Amino acid sequence: MIKKIILGFFGGIVLLFVILCGYLYSLKVERPDERIAVLSVLHHEKYQASVPKAEEWVSSIYIHHLLPSLSVAVGIDGNLVWEGVIGYSNIQDQVMADHKTGYRIGSISKSMTASAVLQMHQKGIIQIDRPFNTYVKDYASGEAGYTVKQLLTHQAGIRHYAGYFTEAFNTKEYHSTREAASIVENDDLLFTPGTGFNYSTYGYTLIALAMESASASSFERIMADTVFLPMGMRSTHFDKINTKEGTGQATPYISIDDFFFTPPKENVSYKYAGGGLISTPSDMVKFGNSLLNDDFLNAESRTVLWQPVPLKTGEMNPQNYALGFRIGRDEFGMFAHHGGSLTGGYSFLTVYPEIGLVVAFSTNTRPAGFNRLEAAKKMVNIFTKVRN
Numbered sequence: 611m612i613k614k615i616i617l618g619f620f621g622g623i624v625l626l627f628v629i630l631c632g633y634l635y636s637l638k639v640e641r642p643d644e645r646i647a648v649l650s651v652l653h654h655e656k657y658q659a660s661v662p663k664a665e666e667w668v669s670s671i672y673i674h675h676l677l678p679s680l681s682v683a684v685g686i687d688g689n690l691v692w693e694g695v696i697g698y699s700n701i702q703d704q705v706m707a708d709h710k711t712g713y714r715i716g717s718i719s720k721s722m723t724a725s726a727v728l729q730m731h732q733k734g735i736i737q738i739d740r741p742f743n744t745y746v747k748d749y750a751s752g753e754a755g756y757t758v759k760q761l762l763t764h765q766a767g768i769r770h771y772a773g774y775f776t777e778a779f780n781t782k783e784y785h786s787t788r789e790a791a792s793i794v795e796n797d798d799l800l801f802t803p804g805t806g807f808n809y810s811t812y813g814y815t816l817i818a819l820a821m822e823s824a825s826a827s828s829f830e831r832i833m834a835d836t837v838f839l840p841m842g843m844r845s846t847h848f849d850k851i852n853t854k855e856g857t858g859q860a861t862p863y864i865s866i867d868d869f870f871f872t873p874p875k876e877n878v879s880y881k882y883a884g885g886g887l888i889s890t891p892s893d894m895v896k897f898g899n900s901l902l903n904d905d906f907l908n909a910e911s912r913t914v915l916w917q918p919v920p921l922k923t924g925e926m927n928p929q930n931y932a933l934g935f936r937i938g939r940d941e942f943g944m945f946a947h948h949g950g951s952l953t954g955g956y957s958f959l960t961v962y963p964e965i966g967l968v969v970a971f972s973t974n975t976r977p978a979g980f981n982r983l984e985a986a987k988k989m990v991n992i993f994t995k996v997r998n
Contacts, residue, residue, distance in 0.1 A: 640701075642704070649708060650693070663992045664992050667988055668694045672697055683969075686993065688899045688902060692993075695708055699861060700860070702861075702872075707860060709892060713889065713955055715887050715950040715955065716885045716949070716950025716952040717948060719884055721948045724762050725897075730836070736825075738762065738914075741755050742758055754802075756799075758820055759919070760803050762817060764927070766816075768812050770810045781877050782877060787815065793812060793815075794812045804922040807929065810884075817883055830848055841900045845888075845892075862974055873953050873954060889972075891971050894968075898968030899968055901963075902961070902963055942965050943962060947960040956973050956974075957973075958983070960986045960990070
């Protein structure tokens with residue numbers, strides 16, 4: 611009897627697996643096999659010599675990594691100088707991506723949120739060295755005394771996702787930032803604030819809550835008035851679950867070998883500040899360009915934004931993380947960068963302040979084996995060769 615029950619149990623699991631595989635197979639789509647030219651737009655003739663190699667780079671990444679689409683933009687000395695796009699915004703309907711196609715930029719949202727906080731700090735609306743509970747007095751874990759800056763630098767002790775399917779892929783609608791922040795409100799901190807580093811998207815939801823409290827305005831309104839509108843980022847907005855189809859957003863895909871699957875619709879209302887924005891590479895370049903002059907942030911604020919923050923022990927944090935950016939250095943000088951990776955979205959932004967160069971790119975799947983930092987570096991090399 612027990613043997614029959616065990617066999618029946620495992621038989622049921624196998625049957626469910628077969629049904630699931632059959633269902634997924636029915637949803638799969640293949641990217642058309644024909645060779646596609648890069649849709650290329652040069653905004654400054656000075657960089658004409660860079661275009662062939664830039665187009666070659668875009669095409670090779672698209673082909674080698676079997677991407678649905680790839681969109682790239684480059685900025686130099688405060689100007690958008692080149693854009694290149696290849697592939698499909700929607701494979702099923704054979705809709706080609708173009709320069710206005712929006713992508714899920716994931717954690718690059720943190721860079722934009724942190725920059726908005728620094729401008730609020732510059733204006734005296736919020737003070738980043740003050741405790742979070744200065745602004746949100748009724749938040750339970752805020753009693754630990756972590757500061758706004760510690761939240762920005764992932765040193766507050768707030769946890770990250772507990773699991774991909776339980777939290778990182780969320781389908782619940784959170785109707786306010788306060789409701790979204792309640793996910794981790796009563797969880798124990800992972801360490802005493804300032805003594806450790808734990809990358810946390812939830813920490814940025816708390817930042818949005820502090821921004822709302824300090825300004826008496828919604829986070830969406832703050833980002834529009836502080837960042838998107840002043841910088842001319844007309845294609846950047848919150849990734850809302852009720853966004854209508856056909857609004858210019860690339861269809862998100864899960865890729866397995868050369869097949870693509872459309873995942874269930876994810877609700878990112880719990881992480882708008884840390885990973886819930888839609889944008890285009892050209893808008894991300896506009897954002898990066900705006901950080902290179904004094905119109906948005908003054909020199910002192912930019913130094914704070916891009917200064918990696920050590921732990922209380924004096925040891926540098928393991929990701930060389932500043933405020934919403936990771937910081938590196940190579941032969942072109944210091945660079946600030948951040949990637950975004952989530953279901954159906956994979957993006958990267960890098961800013962070289964010393965040479966005034968910005969590179970951003972996005973695709974609508976999360977490919978394996980794609981080193982975004984190395985890829986961006988190749989684009990930097992292409993354009994610096996003719997910069998002078």
